[in-house]
Amino acid sequence: MRPLPLNARAQDLLSEPAQPRLMRPALAAKLKNKHKSRLKPKTRLSFGVEEEGEGEEFKLKKSNLSKKLAFSRNAPSANVLPSAFDPTSTPAKANGAPTYSAEYLSELKASTPSSRLRLQEEDSISYDADVSLAADSLAQSSLASIVDLTGDVDMDTNIPSSSTVQAAKEKRDRLRKVGSAVDEDYISLSVTKSSDMPQGPHPESRLMREDDELGEGDDEYAEYTSAQERIALGKKSRKVEAKKRKEEMNELILDAEEQDEETMEWEAEQLRRGGMRADEAKEAAPKQVYKPAPIPENTPIPDLDVAIARLKGSLTSLTASHQQNTASMASLAQERAQLEQKEKEMRDMIVKAEEKRSWFAAFREWVESIATFLDEKFPQLEQLEEEHVSLLQERYDMISQRRRKDDEDDLSIFLGSLPAPAVQTSETDELGRVISASSPAALRRERTAARNARRLRRRAADQSRAQEEEGFSTDATLPPSDAADFAMAIEKLLDKAKDVLADVRAKDFREPRQGLGKWFGEWRDKFGDSYTGAWGGLGMVSGWEFWTRLEILGWNPVEKPKSLDTFSWYKSLYEYSRPRLPDTDDDEEPEFGPDGDLVSAMITTAIIPRVCKLIESGALDPFSARDIRTMVDLAEQIEASTERSNLKFQTLLKSVYIVFQKAVESAEATAAPYLAHNQPQFDPEAIPARQRYLARQQKLLSNMVRWRKYSGERYGIPMLMTNLVKNCMLPVAESGWDVGGEERMKKAAAILPKELVPVSLSSRLDSR
Secondary structure, three states: OOOOOHHHHHHHHHOOOOOOOOHHHHHHHHHHHHHHHHOOOOOOOOOOHHHHHHOOOOOOOOOHHHHHHHHHHHOOOOOOOOOOOOHHHOOEOOOOOEOOOHHHHHHHHHHOOOOOOOOOOHHHOOOOHHHHHHHHHHHOOHHHHHOOOOOOOOOOOOOOOHHHHHHHHHHHHHHHHHOHHHOOOOOOOOOOOOOOOOOOOOOOOOOOOHHHHHOOOOOOOHHHHOOOOOOOOOHHHHHHHHHHHHHHHHHHHHHHHOOOHHHHHHHHHHHHHHOOOOOOOOOOOOOOOOOOOOOOOOOOOOOHHHHHHHHHHHHHHHHHHHHHHHHHHHHHHHHHHHHHHHHHHHHHHHHHHHHHHHHHHHHHHHHHHHHHHHHHHHHHHHHHHHHHHHHHHHHHHHHHHHHHHHHHHHHHHHHOOOOOOOOOOOEEOOOOOEEOOOOHHHHHHHHHHHHHHHHHHHHHHOOOOOOOOOOOOOOOOOOHHHHHHHHHHHHHHHHHHHHOOOOOOOHHHHOOOOOHHHHHHHHHHHOHHHHHHOOHHHHHHHHHHHHHHHHOOOOOOOOOOOOHHHOHHHHHHHHHHOOOOOOOOOOOOOOOOOOOOHHHHHHHHHHHHHHHHHHHHHHOOOOOHHHHHHHHHHHHHHHHHOOOOOHHHHHHHHHHHHHHHHHHHHHHHHHHHHHHHOOOOOOOOHHHHHHHHHHHHHHHHHHHHHHHHHHOOHHHHHHHHHHHHHHHHHHHHHHOHHHHHHHHHHHHHHHOOHHHOOHHHHHHHHHO
C-alpha cells in the first residue's frame, strides 16, 4: 500500500479544529480514560447491585507484541509532516509514480525539525484553572489517538506551516458554502411553529415514547464520556490528582509488561504461522554407524533318533490334546442337549402355566357367577324348607293333641273326672266369635264318635289287614277336610320349589352335572395336584348342596319311604366319585377317585341335617310301628354311606330319641293328675277305656324296644322305657289288676329285656 502524500495527510489533519499538541498531558488523559474504561459502569437498577459488584470483571489481556503489531498497522509515521504540496500538481512519470521537484524537497527539509521538544517535569508545571482545563481537553482530542503508548513519551512535535493552515481555512470555507447547511448535525436557531414540526405517526396520542421518557442515556454512559470528572483547582487536590494518574500509569505499565507462558506460546505460534519468524532448525539426525550382518554359526546335521523321538513326543501331545478336545466337545454336546431339553421343558412349563392361568381365570369368573346365583336363590330355598317344616309340625300337633284328649277321656272314665277350673276360659273361632263351652261329657262323646268313625274308615280302606285291637291303632290320619288342606299345601309347596329355577335358562345353572360336574371334573383332570391340595371335591359338594336340598324339598322320609339312590344327586355324585378310566371294563366297578366317596360327604352335609329337622318337627310318629320300621331302614342306608361313629349320624340317632322322649314326657304329664285324683266311679266303659289306654302305651313301648335294637343303649333309651312302664302303665294297671291289668303288664314285661323290667313290676308279678 502506497503512503499518502504529505499535503493530503496534512489537509486531513488540519481539517479538524486546531488544538495544542502537548503530548504529556494527552498521554496522561488517555491513560486515565483507559483506566476508567476498565471500571464497570454503574447500573441504574435498584436491585442486584451487590451481587453484580461481587464478581470480578473479565478483561482480555494482550501482549506488548500484539499491541505493537496493531499500532504499526494503524498509526501513521511520526516523520511524515503535513505539507501544502499537492501531488496532483506534480507531473507523473510514465509508470504512474509521483515525481518530487527540488522546490518540494527544500520545503520538506525546512519543515522537518532538527531536534525534539524537551518537556518539563510534571511537578514543575504550575497548575491553574486554564492549564488543567487545557490538559483535560487535550485528553479528549483526536490527536491523542495517534500517540504510541508503547513508545517513548518524549517524541517530536509537528507544527503545521502557514500554508497548511491556509489550506485548511480554505477547505472549511468551501465546505461551508457548498453543503454544510444540510448537515445532519446542523441545528437551526430560527423560530418555527409547532405545526411545521412533524407530528409523528400518531399526533393525537398523548403517550410518550420510551426514548423521550428515558432520555438519551448521557448519565448511563457518563463513565465513558468523562462527564463526571472534576477539575482540580486547589493545590492539594491537584497533588491527589497527579498521584492518582501516576498510580494508573504504573498499573497500565505493569499490565503491559505482564506476560504468562500460555500467552508467549500463543504469540510464538502466531508468529510462526505468519512467517515472521524463521523455523527453528530441526534436530540433526544421528549419524548411522555401519554394522555388518552377523554370520550364523554352523548348524550340525540332525540325528534321526532325536528327530523320531521329537516327532513321537509331538504326536503324543497332539493325541492327548485331541482326546481332551474330543472329551470337551462331547461334554459340551451333552450339556447342549441338556440345555435344549431344559429349554423345551421350560417352554412346556410356560405353556402349561399360561393355560392354567387362563383356565383358572375363566373358572374364577364362573365361580363368582355361581356365588351370585346362590346368594339370590338360597334364601328362597330356606324359606320353602321352613314352610314345609311348619306344615309337618302343625299336622303333628293336631294328631298329638287329639291323642292326648283320647288319653284324658279314657283316664277320666276309670279314674274319675278332674274338677273344673275356677275360671272358665272362653274360646273364639276364626272370625273372633265366642264359642259356647260344651260340657266335658258331651265333648267326650263327640271325640269317641269321631274316633269310631275313623276306625271304620280305616277298616273299609284296608280290609286285608287283620282285625286290630282297639288302642293299637296309630290313629294318625287327619279328618278329610284337614287332610285335603294338608295335601293342597304340600302341592303348592312343590310348585313353589319348581318356580325357584323358573327364571333360569342356562343349563349349567339348572343342571349341576353340566355346571359343577364339568368345571370341577376339568380341574381334577388337568390340574390334579392343585385339585387335591385345595380339597376340590368338598368344594363341589358345598356348591351342589343347593340343588340337592331343592330336590328333596317336600320329601317326608318316614311317610314316603324312598331309597337315597333313586335321587339324581346320588347318581351324579356316585359317578363323579368313581371316574371311569379308558382301560376300565364296562362291567367292572370303577374305583374311587382322589376325592373319595362324595355321596357320603353330601349325606353328612345336606341329607342328615335335613332329616333330623323333619323328624324333630313331627315327620316321625313314635306310636306308629310303620314309621319306626321306615326310620330303621333309612338309618341303615345312611349308615352304609357313613360310619356309625360319625358325628352327623349320632345326631340322627339323637333326633329319634328326642321324639320318644317327648312322647313319654307327654304321657307322664297326662296321667299324673288323674292318678293323683283317683276317684273312680262306676261306668261300664271303664274296663274298655283302661284297656285302650294300656294298649296305646304298650305300642309306644314296643316301638322304643324295636328302635333300641338298632341304636343300642345310646342317649338313655332304656331309662325312657323303664319310666314309661313304672310311671304310666303300672299305676293304671293296678287300678284294674284283675280285669285285664295283670295281663297287660305281663305282656309289657315280656317285651322289655329282663334288666329293664322295673323292680316294682317284677315284685308284683312274682307275688301272684
